[in-house]
Amino acid sequence: MNIAEAKSKVVEKGFLDIELDVQMDLFAEIERLKKEKNAIVLAHYYVDGDIQDVADFLGDSLGLAQKAQSTNADMIVFAGVHFMAETAKILNPTKKVVLPDLKAGCSLADSAPAGLFKAFKEKHPDHLVISYINCTSDIKALSDIICTSSNAEAILNSLPKEQKIIFAPDKNLGGYLNKKTGRDMLLWSGACMVHQIFSLEKITKLKVRHPNAKVIAHPECEEAVLRIADFVGSTTQLLKYAVTDKTEEFIVATETGILHQMQKDAPYKTFIPAPPNNGCACNDCPYMKLNSIEKLYLCMEYETPEILMDEELRVAAKKPIDRMLEISRAAGLLG
Numbered sequence: 001m002n003i004a005e006a007k008s009k010v011v012e013k014g015f016l017d018i019e020l021d022v023q024m025d026l027f028a029e030i031e032r033l034k035k036e037k038n039a040i041v042l043a044h045y046y047v048d049g050d051i052q053d054v055a056d057f058l059g060d061s062l063g064l065a066q067k068a069q070s071t072n073a074d075m076i077v078f079a080g081v082h083f084m085a086e087t088a089k090i091l092n093p094t095k096k097v098v099l100p101d102l103k104a105g106c107s108l109a110d111s112a113p114a115g116l117f118k119a120f121k122e123k124h125p126d127h128l129v130i131s132y133i134n135c136t137s138d139i140k141a142l143s144d145i146i147c148t149s150s151n152a153e154a155i156l157n158s159l160p161k162e163q164k165i166i167f168a169p170d171k172n173l174g175g176y177l178n179k180k181t182g183r184d185m186l187l188w189s190g191a192c193m194v195h196q197i198f199s200l201e202k203i204t205k206l207k208v209r210h211p212n213a214k215v216i217a218h219p220e221c222e223e224a225v226l227r228i229a230d231f232v233g234s235t236t237q238l239l240k241y242a243v244t245d246k247t248e249e250f251i252v253a254t255e256t257g258i259l260h261q262m263q264k265d266a267p268y269k270t271f272i273p274a275p276p277n278n279g280c281a282c283n284d285c286p287y288m289k290l291n292s293i294e295k296l297y298l299c300m301e302y303e304t305p306e307i308l309m310d311e312e313l314r315v316a317a318k319k320p321i322d323r324m325l326e327i328s329r330a331a332g333l334l335g
C-alpha cells in the first residue's frame with residue numbers, strides 16, 4: 001500500500017498499514033525522528049519491552065499525565081492506549097499527539113458509556129464525581145476530579161468525610177478505596193478485562209508451589225485476589241515494592257508488561273505472572289499490545305494517526321485533571 005492510500009485508510013484500520021524494509025534499523029530511525037521532529041516518546045509500563053526500551057519516559061497514568069503536561073517537545077508520541085493519548089492532548093492542545101494505533105482502546109473506559117453515566121449522575125445531584133483516569137474524555141468532562149491508582153487515596157483524603165461521592169468507572173478500585181478509607185462511595189459497575197480475570201484458585205495453587213513468593217496486586221483486581229495479596233498498589237508502587245522489598249520471588253497480579261521493568265531493575269529476582277481464569281496462560285492487555293515498534297516508527301515518520309479533539313470537550317475534560325494534578329502536587333506525589 002502506498003503512503004497516500006495508507007493515510008486514507010488510517011481511521012478504518014487504526015494505523016498506517018505500510019510495509020517496511022526488514023533491514024531497517026527501527027530503533028536508530030526512531031532516535032533520528034526524535035531529534036529531527038523534537039518528539040518525545042511516552043510509554044506505559046504495559047507496552048512491549050522493546051517499546052519500553054526506546055521510550056524517553058516510562059510510567060503509569062499519573063507519571064505520564066504529568067510528563068505530558070511538562071514536556072517541551074513539539075510532538076508527543078504516546079505508546080499506550082487511546083484515553084492516555086487523549087489526556088496528553090487535553091493537557092497540551094498546541095502540540096501534536098500521535099498514537100501508533102487508534103484502535104488501542106480500553107475495556108474499562110468502554111464500560112462507562114457517557115449517555116448512561118450522565119443519567120446516573122443526574123439521579124445523584126448531591127454527589128461529587130471522581131473518575132479514574134481510565135475513562136473517555138466525555139466521562140472526564142462529566143467529572144469533578146480525576147484520579148489514578150497512585151493518587152486516589154490522597155484525593156479522597158483531601159475531601160471532607162461527609163462528602164457524598166460517585167466513583168467511576170472501576171468498581172474494583174472503588175471497592176478497594178471504600179474499604180481503605182472507610183467511605184461509602186457510590187460505585188459505577190465497570191471493570192478492566194485484564195485485571196478482572198485473575199484466578200484466585202490458580203494463584204493459591206501457585207503460592208503452594210512457591211511458598212516464599214509474595215503476591216502483589218493492582219487494585220483493579222477483584223476483591224478476592226486483593227484479599228490474599230501481600231501488597232496492593234498502582235503499577236509504579238508495585239514496581240518500587242518488588243525492587244526494594246527483601247523478598248526474591250513475586251507473583252504479580254497485573255498486566256504482564258510491567259515484568260519487563262521489574263526484571264530489568266531486579267535481575268536476580270523471580271517474577272511470576274499471576275494466572276488468569278481462562279484456558280490460556282495469557283493476561284496481556286490486547287489493547288496495549290496493539291502497539292508495535294513498526295507502528296511506533298510509522299506514526300512518528302508520517303505524524304498520523306493523530307489525536308484531534310473538540311475544543312469545548314477538551315476544556316471541560318481538562319478541569320478535573322487540573323484538580324487532580326493540584327491535589328497530587330499538594331500531597332507531594334508529583335516529582
Ligand code: SF4
Binds near residue numbers: 046108109134192286
Ligand atoms: S489493562 Fe485494562 S485498564 Fe489498562 S488499558 Fe488494558 S483494558 Fe484498559
